[in-house]
Amino acid sequence: MSQTTSQTSSLADGVPALVRPSVRRSIKAEPLTCTIGAELSGVSLGDASRDDDLFAEIKELLLTYKVLFLRDQDITRAEHVAFAERLGPLEDHPVAGSDPDHPGLVRIYKDLDSKPEHYENALHTDGTWRENPSLGAVLRCVESPPVGGDTVWVNMVEAYRRLPEHIKIQIEGLRARHSIEATFGAVMPMETRHKLKAQFPDAEHPVVRTHPETGEKILFVNGFATHFVNFHTPQNVRFGQDYAPGASHLLNYLTSQAAIPEYQVRWRWQPNSVAIWDNRSTQHYAVQDYWPAVRKMERAGIVGDRPF
Numbered sequence: 001m002s003q004t005t006s007q008t009s010s011l012a013d014g015v016p017a018l019v020r021p022s023v024r025r026s027i028k029a030e031p032l033t034c035t036i037g038a039e040l041s042g043v044s045l046g047d048a049s050r051d052d053d054l055f056a057e058i059k060e061l062l063l064t065y066k067v068l069f070l071r072d073q074d075i076t077r078a079e080h081v082a083f084a085e086r087l088g089p090l091e092d093h094p095v096a097g098s099d100p101d102h103p104g105l106v107r108i109y110k111d112l113d114s115k116p117e118h119y120e121n122a123l124h125t126d127g128t129w130r131e132n133p134s135l136g137a138v139l140r141c142v143e144s145p146p147v148g149g150d151t152v153w154v155n156m157v158e159a160y161r162r163l164p165e166h167i168k169i170q171i172e173g174l175r176a177r178h179s180i181e182a183t184f185g186a187v188m189p190m191e192t193r194h195k196l197k198a199q200f201p202d203a204e205h206p207v208v209r210t211h212p213e214t215g216e217k218i219l220f221v222n223g224f225a226t227h228f229v230n231f232h233t234p235q236n237v238r239f240g241q242d243y244a245p246g247a248s249h250l251l252n253y254l255t256s257q258a259a260i261p262e263y264q265v266r267w268r269w270q271p272n273s274v275a276i277w278d279n280r281s282t283q284h285y286a287v288q289d290y291w292p293a294v295r296k297m298e299r300a301g302i303v304g305d306r307p308f
């Protein structure tokens with residue numbers, strides 16, 4: 001393997017010591033913005049699914065850039081799954097079904113018959129309605145619209161870092177409720193929605209989580225968060241009323257940070273393009289501007305750990 005010097009961005013220089021390169025580099029990583037995302041070249045994910053060194057390189061780049069992009073990955077579904085499983089066991093999805101031959105390879109297929117209003121349309125971190133939200137995902141494009149259908153990712157470490165100090169102090173120790181019912185459930189008939197909620201009760205997570213591998217602090221509220229659970233305490237509630245108004249305003253403010261372009265990268269898909277993201281430190285948004293064109297994506301989501 002040859003050593004390359006492609007990681008010259010300020011992003012790479014500015015990353016915490018824990019995620020600075022320690023493995024030999026054979027993959028070229030071209031940063032796409034100053035804060036998030038790099039395009040890799042000189043590697044096949046099929047090879048990386050079988051090669052410990054290549055996988056270790058990609059894992060380290062993922063911790064640095066938070067989302068990695070690759071073109072021309074003409075890999076099999078088995079290779080897609082094998083690569084993703086190196087990151088951890090795959091999870092299924094209660095709403096989007098898996099490929100029958102590859103459990104955990106979730107099909108996100110949209111065509112003429114898909115109702116435009118049911119398209120994905122909120123910035124989110126996958127699965128925060130679970131106790132253990134996804135660690136990350138490997139998403140491959142099978143068919144792309146001629147134009148449109150891009151995906152946006154957001155660096156939520158940067159979003160936390162740039163918060164005003166008084167907000168950082170205010171949200172320390174805060175916890176939020178996350179709900180599948182309020183999002184995926186919203187388009188379902190009442191009975192189905194109740195069944196979904198019974199199967200996936202709301203989860204509660206810290207508003208600021210710590211990345212288990214890099215130690216970075218992450219702003220961890222997204223489109224699935226409905227409310228804070230400990231904004232009000234016995235000390236600040238008076239006669240059962242809100243003594244410290246503004247909880248929902250604060251939640252809206254925090255959630256809206258993900259919409260700031262300086263924290264984002266936007267990726268245009270082609271068939272066999274792949275994105276690999278760290279779901280713990282990012283949010284994403286699949287832009288729904290392409291109906292009635294067809295867009296077919298296959299996603300291997302990886303089971304995560306409990307945020308702390």
Ligand code: SIN
Nearest residue numbers: 108120151286297299
């Ligand atoms: C997702 O939310 O995981 C899917 C993203 C996409 O289809 O671009």
